[in-house]
Amino acid sequence: MYERFLKKAGCDPGVIAHCLTVAGATRAYARSSVVDRPLLEAGAMLHDLGRSETHALDHAGVGADLAAAMGCPDGVVRIVGRHLGAGLTLEESALLGLLPVDAMPERLEERIVAHADNLVKGTREITAEERWDRSVALGRKYLVRAFRLGLDLEPLRHLR
Structure with missing residues (x-):
């Protein structure tokens, strides 16, 4: 279902494959009864919707706008707009040349998608250590x- 949505929006096959991998990675964190699984699945699959228009850093904001315009629920729109890294404060967004908005993931599902996206490079799951090594230039x-x-979030991954 979400694959068709991404295709219709104009996402290329690589973006769609990445979204499928991130959605798969989120499932390890969705065993808790407090996780809204349908919201998590939708947000994970659509988190890079903005890449249908741009591959720049502002793809999260573009994607959130697209998701809202397409009638996605607010929870999905928030996941799409807040998935970059571990989130961006209003000040960080402005410093990066983005719209000055608070893009810090708050809800559990927002945080899970941001974390899972950090642990996926293309279609390959990577370790947290690999991610930190690749992100050292972003600052302490x-x-x-x-x-x-x-x-x-790691304790959620080990629930049975």
């Missing part, structure tokens, strides 16, 4: 926030 503040996000 980002690395600490991404590391803490992983620490917060």
Whole structure:
């Protein structure tokens, strides 16, 4: 269902394959009864919807606007708009030349998609260590926030 949605929006096959991989990675964190699984699945599959128009950093905001225009529920729109790294503060967004909005993932499902996206490079799942090595240029503040996000979520991965 979501694959067709991404194709219709104009996402290329590589983006769709990436979204499928991220959605698969989120399932390991969805065993808890507090996780809204349908929201998590929709958000994971559509998190890169904005890549139908741009592959720049602003693809999250573009994707959130597209998702809203297509009638997606607010929870999905929030996941799409807040999935970059471990989130961006209003100030960080402005410094990066993005619209000055608070794009910090708050809801559990938003946080899971951001974390799972951090652990997928293309269609390959990578370790947290590989992600941190690739992100060192983003600075200490980002690395600490991404590391803490992983620490917060990893217990969910081990639920039975």
